[in-house]
Amino acid sequence: MRVLRRTLLSAIVALxxxxxxxxxxxxNLFAWTEYIPQEVIDGFTKETGIRVNYETFSSGEExxxxxxxxxxxxxxxxxxxxxAEALIQAGLLRKLETQRLPHLANILPExxxxxxxxxxxxxVPYMTGTVGIVVNTRVVTEPIRGFKDVFQPSHAxxxxxxxxxxxxxxWALYSLGLRANDLSPENIERTRPILAQWFKFVRVFDSxxxxxxxxxxxxxxxxxxxxxAAILYQQDPKFHYIIPAEGVHEFVDVVxxxxxxxxxxxxxxxxxxxxxxxxSKKISDAFPYTNPNGAARxxxxxxxxANPASYPPAGPRDxxxxxxxxxxxxxxxxxxxxxxx
Amino acid sequence: MLTxxxxxxxxxxxxxxxxxxxxxxxxxxxxxxxxxxxxxxNYSRVFDPRYLHIMVRSxxxxxxxxxxxxxxxxxxxxxxxxxSEKIRERLLVLVMIPFWTSFLIRTYAWIQILKGSGLLNTVxxxxxLIAAPVEWLYTPAAVMIGLVYSFVPFMIxxxxxxxxxxxxxxxxxxxxxxAGPLRVFTTVIIxxxxxxxxxxxxxxxxxxxGMFAVSDILGGAQVPLIGxxxxxxxxxxxxxxxxxxxxxxFTLLFAVSYGLLQxxxxxDRAASA
Numbered sequence: 001m002r003v004l005r006r007t008l009l010s011a012i013v014a015l016x017x018x019x020x021x022x023x024x025x026x027x028n029l030f031a032w033t034e035y036i037p038q039e040v041i042d043g044f045t046k047e048t049g050i051r052v053n054y055e056t057f058s059s060g061e062e063x064x065x066x067x068x069x070x071x072x073x074x075x076x077x078x079x080x081x082x083x084a085e086a087l088i089q090a091g092l093l094r095k096l097e098t099q100r101l102p103h104l105a106n107i108l109p110e111x112x113x114x115x116x117x118x119x120x121x122x123x124v125p126y127m128t129g130t131v132g133i134v135v136n137t138r139v140v141t142e143p144i145r146g147f148k149d150v151f152q153p154s155h156a157x158x159x160x161x162x163x164x165x166x167x168x169x170x171w172a173l174y175s176l177g178l179r180a181n182d183l184s185p186e187n188i189e190r191t192r193p194i195l196a197q198w199f200k201f202v203r204v205f206d207s208x209x210x211x212x213x214x215x216x217x218x219x220x221x222x223x224x225x226x227x228x229a230a231i232l233y234q235q236d237p238k239f240h241y242i243i244p245a246e247g248v249h250e251f252v253d254v255v256x257x258x259x260x261x262x263x264x265x266x267x268x269x270x271x272x273x274x275x276x277x278x279x280s281k282k283i284s285d286a287f288p289y290t291n292p293n294g295a296a297r298x299x300x301x302x303x304x305x306a307n308p309a310s311y312p313p314a315g316p317r318d319x320x321x322x323x324x325x326x327x328x329x330x331x332x333x334x335x336x337x338x339x340x341x
Numbered sequence: 342m343l344t345x346x347x348x349x350x351x352x353x354x355x356x357x358x359x360x361x362x363x364x365x366x367x368x369x370x371x372x373x374x375x376x377x378x379x380x381x382x383n384y385s386r387v388f389d390p391r392y393l394h395i396m397v398r399s400x401x402x403x404x405x406x407x408x409x410x411x412x413x414x415x416x417x418x419x420x421x422x423x424x425s426e427k428i429r430e431r432l433l434v435l436v437m438i439p440f441w442t443s444f445l446i447r448t449y450a451w452i453q454i455l456k457g458s459g460l461l462n463t464v465x466x467x468x469x470l471i472a473a474p475v476e477w478l479y480t481p482a483a484v485m486i487g488l489v490y491s492f493v494p495f496m497i498x499x500x501x502x503x504x505x506x507x508x509x510x511x512x513x514x515x516x517x518x519x520a521g522p523l524r525v526f527t528t529v530i531i532x533x534x535x536x537x538x539x540x541x542x543x544x545x546x547x548x549x550x551g552m553f554a555v556s557d558i559l560g561g562a563q564v565p566l567i568g569x570x571x572x573x574x575x576x577x578x579x580x581x582x583x584x585x586x587x588x589x590x591f592t593l594l595f596a597v598s599y600g601l602l603q604x605x606x607x608x609d610r611a612a613s614a
Contacts, residue, residue, distance in 0.1 A: 015514075059576060059577060060574040061373075061576055061577045062577075063578055064372065064373065064405050064579065065373060065575060065581075066574055068372060068373060068374050068378075082418055086371070086372055090372055141530060142501055159475070160561075163557075163562045164577075165578075166575060202563070203479050203561055203563075204561035204562070205561055205563065205564070206562065208517035210369070212452075216452075216456045216457065216458065217456075217457055217458055218456055218457050218476075218478055218479070272550075292351075310584065322371075324371035324372075325369075325371055327577075327578055327579060328578055328580055331573060331574075331578035332391075335391060335565055335570060336391055336574070338563065338564065338565050339394060339395060339564075339565060341563065341564065
């Protein structure tokens, strides 16, 4: 018995010695799936010796739910704009020490001081994009200009849309001539008949990889993230990206540091690394969303910049604002509509 | 001897249920954090027709899956159990092999089989069984295929283990006493493998009822099942108290129906009568 105890003790001592010898610097990253290339993470660790623990989520809501559950402490999070706004309001994001982020100067001015972070003190834009229409022009030959042309009986069963309740309601709001943030209970109710009509024609609801259904040829039209559309266009230019005539909103995914972060210095170092032109270019290579990093854009090829899904004509566009409990009404509406199909 | 079992139960069954129970009476703030004020609102929402409707639908899917798994699984398990020991073990490994790959990856693989230009349509098309490609994917049929595929091993394994114990002497004795094949099957084989059938039915029905991934991936997220609704409350809608209330009602329904099933006259009692 005593031998056993001694062995155990020495094992514990050896283990703790081991952990002391390991580099203690690390950064706990919580980010979207399919958004940060492994090459970038490896490059950061190689250069700084800081280990990156990478955990992923697939919707802004999921990110917030996990962050608030407090089960893990993250050092860098990557929320979309409206989630970041809610987190800032609740005091859950830390003010960034901008002197530690010299490469913040690379960000184009139109992506700074946006409504979700008007003082530009909590977040740094990572990638931005729009949600628009993809058309397989080999199959669909008539002109598609907006949602009205997509959701037609002739396209029944040939459409994929994002499985994102707020997105779907937003498209219907635009069809009513309203704006993305006109989310009063009455306005949400007004989208019901429109969405009920649209849902009859939808074959798949998929937020994770709607490009797959289009590539497989199981559908010919999609309302998808612009980055997905850009990849489709790269693979085959028959996939056209169209900014819906009724209206379009812009999303900005940001990086930020939670108040509870324990590796603040490393977190700043990581964020500044992401802001470097050559690093940001690698992100664009892998995930061709709209890059808010001006210096990185100068490194992109002419073909990358000409991709209509990555770089659509500029325009003043709404971004989503924090909505609080309205998400419940939206969830009930969409559940109802899917239920009564 | 009992202590580890009790500890396990407390840690992994009682404690989570207790947390769920407390949450189900709470409300939430704008961000979705739990606010500890007593409320019955979540329970009144559970009995809203829209969610009852979804529960009934989920029940339908789960029952159909269980029935198909039983029809497919019983003969398979019985066949396996009647082989020599060596072959039996090999067959058992074959049933287990799929578990070596993640359930999600296997479900995604079905997309490749069921898609318009996929394996199934290619095979059917080349044998001229169908004139044009059939749209399998993103239909209720695809969801059923995915569910049966995922859960059929859970039917085979318990039936196999009770069929394995079934002695040939009893079957021979029944034959000697003049029973025909059907009579032997209904009065000897079924009653003696009933514990396996019961375990298989529970093991298939319960997880199918709560499943959400298959209807998302193979059903195109078109038709919500109760599992999808609950998952949505914890992630998209950020309403944990409501999700907890759904979970509690759901668990109670199971407990009550399981209890009722146990009270029914059992096969073996009927057999000995």
